[in-house]
Amino acid sequence: MSSSLKRRSFMLGATTSVGLLASLPAILPAAASPKDSGRADRLRYQGLAGIVLYPELADALGYMAPLKLEWVGNTISGQQDLQATTTGDTDFGEAFNGAIMKLIAAGAPVKAVLAYGGADKLTSGGIFVRKASPLRTARDLIGKTIGVNTLMAEHECFIEQYLQANGLTDAEIRSIIFVAIPPVVAEQALLHGRVDAVVLSNVFHEVALQNNDLLELTTEYALYGAGNTDSIILRNSYIEAWPQSARHFTEATARAISWAQTTPPDDVRKFLISLIKNRNRGESTLPARYWRSTSVVTRGGYIRPEDFARFQAWYAWRGDTRTASLPAGTFYTNVFNPEQSAQVVTPL
Incomplete structure (x- = not known):
């Protein structure tokens, strides 16, 4: 593991389907694949101080088991999170769709599998x-x-x-x-x-x-307007080496996003605060107390072409014609998402 990804914190100034559970133990050997630096039985990741990521929420809700998540530290940069996943220091990352586009256009072997953030009438930058x-x-x-x-x-x-x-x-x-x-x-x-x-x-x-x-x-x-601007990525080699794990991870996280979209906000806040207090990372619960909505505008984080295409004009303006010209479908896949509709969700 890269020395920059050892445990650190940058504090700057319902249940899974019985059928899937039954099939997972046979496909989750502890050994790594020669095709990828990850393992089938767990995914390494970087967190955000005071924030519960949707994969973490999925784990707390019991959706992620038997897959395990391995926290290796925190980051404050989506671009750094992308880099860590691309190089194999972590197994999934989260970032701005424009940054994902730029990375893939440059040849990075990653793919967005879920929308995890954006803007809606309650939550926006x-x-x-x-x-x-x-x-x-x-x-x-x-x-x-x-x-x-x-x-x-x-x-x-x-x-x-x-x-x-x-x-x-x-x-x-x-x-x-x-x-x-x-x-x-x-x-x-x-x-x-x-x-x-x-x-x-x-x-x-x-x-x-x-x-x-x-x-x-x-x-x-x-x-x-209401739209998704950020996504969760997986490495292509992880998907190829462990397709069932990639599917289970995506399905579990999509269920967690749907849970947060359909659960009363007061209940979501209470649950997030409890998770942050209990994981003992020495972090503030302030972000959870101010949580208003997922800002994911499609049920379960389903990705739409416009979630990426809207930023291609910006790259064209900056002279990056390759990123601007690639088909939006180059950057993402919905194949693992149990939600197969671009249904827009209105925040509660």
Whole structure:
């Protein structure tokens, strides 16, 4: 295992079908396959501090057994999570669809198997400015400095597509300076004037909404509407070496997403808080307390072509014609998902 993936934490400033259970023990030998660095009986992964991933939720609900999950530490970067899965340090990862597209277009042997996040009417990332500043429109951002979680990733794509939608020229958009800021300190960086605006998601977005000194200019939901923007990936070699394990992992996680989509939010929050407290990783329950919806807009995380295609125009604008021109179906598969419909789910 890579030394960077030893146990660490970056704390920066219903049951499975009887038939499947019966078949799994015979296909889950402990030995690794010569085709892949993983094993059939467990999947290694990186977590997010204070967040319960949907595979973790599936495990807690009893859907994942007899497969086991092996936590190797935490990350705050979807791109780093993709890299770890691609190199075989972990067996699944989660990231922005645009980053997945870029990686696959460059030849990475991975495939998205489930949508795990996006924007809906209850949960969405947004652009924040200081209320005392004169910034109120997309045009006001010309030449300004904007804080994002990771450069060349989801937040940067969101901002640039927002500016394009509001009629800014290429030169005006390229005048903006993007600064990578860990989300845990992004709000304070904005309040102290280190940046002119920040993009905040998840709990950081919900907390910022309660700060009377901040103003939200727009949201991903306002720009894109309800849609999936992030996915879970598996390595192609893992799928080929252990197809039954890949299917079971995907089915279990899809069931967990469906559970969270159809369970009253208060009950989901209570369950998530309990899981975080009981896993003893020394993390805050704040994200779980602010949980409002899955933000996955299709039942069970079914992936639609538009979940990837919507970002191809951004890559074309940036001159990456290969990523922009590949068919959307190149990046994902729904073959393992028990949900075989693009039915849109309205959050409770």
